[in-house]
Structures are given as structure tokens and as C-alpha cells.
Amino acid sequence: MPNEAVMDVETVTPVEDDTVAKAATVVRNYVRSNMSALRDEDLHDEDNIFEKGFVTSIFAMQLLDFIETTFDVEVPDDRITLQNFSSVQRISRMVGELKNA
Amino acid sequence: MLEEKEDPSGVQQRARHFAATELAERASEFDRQEYLPKDVIRKMADAGFLGAAVPEKWGGLGLDPLEYGELTESIGKACASTRALLTVHTSLVAETLVERASNQLKEKYLTDLALGRRIGCFALSEAGAGSDAASVTTAYRSEKGVFVLDGRKKWISFAGIADLFLVFAKENDATSAFLVERDTPGVEIQPMSGMLGNRAAHMAEISFTGVEVPVENLVSSIGMGFGLVANTALHHGRYSIAWAGVAIAQAALETMCAYAAERVQFGVKIGSQQLVQKMIADAVTQVGAARELCRRAGRLQMERSPDAAIETNIAKYFSSTIAQQVTSDAVQVLGGNGCWDQYPAERLFREAKVLEIIEGTSQLQQLMIADHGFKKFAGAGSGWGK
Structure with missing residues (x-):
């Protein structure tokens, strides 16, 4: 997946909302639990999880299912983009927006 | 196997009967002739098996994974090529559209697939992209309100008879998925033979030359293919x-x-x-x-x-x-x-x-x-x- 990720470098607004912060904790733990145990590099919330190779491509499917099941939201088609799923920060912000919508 | 009492709709019993009467005795003939006859596919459709795992609202039987697995075992025990039709048409294509396609695309194609009015196939592999499936070279570009596809797919089961292809193509590093209708200008099919197994599964190569695909036939979104x-x-x-x-x-x-x-x-x-x-x-x-x-x-x-x-x-x-x-x-x-x-x-x-x-x-x-x-x-x- 890393070789097909087309990401912009837009600066993401720092996490400030409580829902977003809680979502970040859950998503961070989930991503960490799916990272290779053979990698020593730690995950930061702004890291692109696909470009940095923390997870494999099949994880995109699992991640979408996890988000919808865990946060009881339906991610609309126009939100299902590589950019929205690229980092803990972006995922948790999207979850916060969907929960507050 | 589930007991009959756990099969209130009778679908498993029908599947076993179909497998025993329509497939088991003919599987060897299908294999030798490298051809799954249309009457078999028609009967699979009429029985609802081609939409087995598709929700009833889209014309399917709405079987859950355990029920669908048992159906697959019954069919596959009798004839691997017929089971391959379930794998390709129902699992790889129809189930994927259930989860990942827009409602507009579902309305356009899913009921037809579930009822077997159209046959679907999964066009991912290429001569140079097998296990490394992300390395496909079939390309797409956006042009005048359509996507234009160029490239060649190989080892595509049921491409020989399919009406609808779920095609994966790349622009720069972004792989996207499209539904392409068989009769679209620029689509050509070259049947393949001499396979080790699944010989009756109508395997073929597909070439795409300047094939124009409507924007709404994009599955999911750009780059998520x-x-x-x-x-x-x-x-x-x-x-x-x-x-x-x-x-x-x-x-x-x-x-x-x-x-x-x-x-x-x-x-x-x-x-x-x-x-x-x-x-x-x-x-x-x-x-x-x-x-x-x-x-x-x-x-x-x-x-x-x-x-x-x-x-x-x-x-x-x-x-x-x-x-x-x-x-x-x-x-x-x-x-x-x-x-x-x-x-x-x-x-x-x-x-x-x-x-x-x-x-x-x-x-x-x-x-x-x-x-x-x-x-x-x-x-x-x-x-x-x-």
C-alpha cells in the first residue's frame, strides 16, 4: 500500500475535541496492535501509517470495519479516501466529525 | 453439515440435490470439455445460488457466512468449476459491491448479479502482477467526464462469458476499481485453455484499449481500489x-x-x-x-x-x-x-x-x-x- 498512497501535506488541526482525543486513544491502540512486532519504530499520531509501513494494505479494510463497529458510525463514501485513513490524527478527527454531525 | 432442521428455507437441501443430480455426474465432462454449460449457470441462477450471500433487498438469498460456506461445500464437492462461479461471481464481485459500492452502483448492477441476469468476473491479475497484485499496469485516466482504461488482464476466471468486469487500474500510484460492461467499445476477450484445474471456468485474457467507463462506475473512491x-x-x-x-x-x-x-x-x-x-x-x-x-x-x-x-x-x-x-x-x-x-x-x-x-x-x-x-x-x- 505505501507505494500507492497519494497524500497531500496539508497541516492537520491539532486534536482538541474530547471525542476526538478519546477516538485517538482507541485508534492508536488498535493500529499499534496491528503493527509488526518485528518493528522497533514507535507510532506517532501524525505518522502516515501506510507510507511508513506500519501496517499492510489489508489493514485498510479492517480499519474501516473497526471504525464503523467501534464508534458506531457509518463512514460515507465521500469520506473513504486514503487521506482520511492515513494517520491516527486524521482518523480520529474524522470520527469526531462523524460523531458530532 | 447442518441438520435439515437448521435449514428452514430448504436452500441447503436444494443445493445438495442440485449438486447430486446436475453436477456430480457431469463434472468430469465439464472438465474434459473445458466448458461449463450455460444451462448449468442458468439453473444455478434460477435456484438463487448466484446471489446466495447477497442481502434479500438486492435480490439475493441473504445467507449468512456459515450458510454460504455450507452451500459452497455442497457445490464444490460435486464440481470445482461450478464452485468457482460462486467464488468469482458471488464472493469476489457481488459481495464486494454489497460492502463497497455506492447505492447508485448497487441499483445499477447488484440485483442483476444476484439474480444471475448478469455474470460478473474479477479482473485484477496481469501477466506481470500475480502475488504482487498492487503492481498492476493497466492504466486509467480521467478525460472528458469519463475514465479511460488501457491495459491487459490475464487469468480471469469467467471472463469468457461475463457481462460485467470488476477491473483494477492505476493512475500514478493510485489504484482504483471500476465496473466495466463487456460490450463497451475497446474491450476484447481472448479465451485461455490448458489449465491444471478449474478448466471449465471460462478463463480468459481481457484487453482494454481506450475503454471509456462512466464516472459513476468507480467502486469506492479514487486510490482505494x-x-x-x-x-x-x-x-x-x-x-x-x-x-x-x-x-x-x-x-x-x-x-x-x-x-x-x-x-x-x-x-x-x-x-x-x-x-x-x-x-x-x-x-x-x-x-x-x-x-x-x-x-x-x-x-x-x-x-x-x-x-x-x-x-x-x-x-x-x-x-x-x-x-x-x-x-x-x-x-x-x-x-x-x-x-x-x-x-x-x-x-x-x-x-x-x-x-x-x-x-x-x-x-x-x-x-x-x-x-x-x-x-x-x-x-x-x-x-x-x-
């Missing part, structure tokens, strides 16, 4: 292949048991020989274990468990492996007759080998399963030896 759409499809496909392994191994087990109970050598039935019994004991154990792994994966899918994907991979890896072992033993038990196409063992042996390659080779499954093992167990054993 491999990570989301292809992986969703392959997840469903692997589940289907896992049951296909159980099906073939069960058929081989029954074949070798029946033969060993009749065949006499050295004045005794060969089934009384302990070395033959060893093969049968192993087969009974392996088939049972594979079926339970499939059921476990199915239950996890129903629970939408995060472990469903890896457990499906484990089931696919195990059942395809044991299918190869059990069918090899079936050939061994049947001896010369096992090597002759007038008996089913050699066909089952060929069909089993294919399962170790398609929908992710066993080696790829091993990599993913090992990675899962490290994540799950490395921490648990971190105090070992200290």
Missing part, C-alpha cells in the same frame, strides 16, 4: 476458497473410503491394510479440522470481529493445504485408477493444487499468519527463559 476494494474481494474470495478446500477434500475422502472398502489385493480388502487406514484416518481428521476453521472464520465474520480477516486467511491456508494432501492420498489409494480420468481422484488432485495458488498463494498466507503470530504471541511469551 487495492487497499479497500481488492482486499474486501479477496477476503470474501479466500473464505470461499477455504470452503472449496473442505469440499474437495471431503470428496476425496469419500472416494478413497469407498474404493478401499471394495478393492481386494493380496486376498483382502485394501481398507484392512493399516497403511491405508493411516491415510484415511489423517484425511478424516484433516477434513474435520479444516471445516471447523472455516466455521470459526464464518462466525467471526458474522460478529464483525477484527480477527475475521486473519482467521479467514488461516482457514484458507489450512484447507487448501490439507486438500492437496488428502487428494494426493486418494490418488495413492486408488493406484492406477487414481491416475485415470475415468475416476474422480485425479481431477480432485488437480483442482486441489489450484487452491494453494489462487486468492493469495500459501506462501503469502504464511507471511500474514506469521505476522499475526508475532503480534499475538510475542508479548505473551516475553518472559520465557528469564
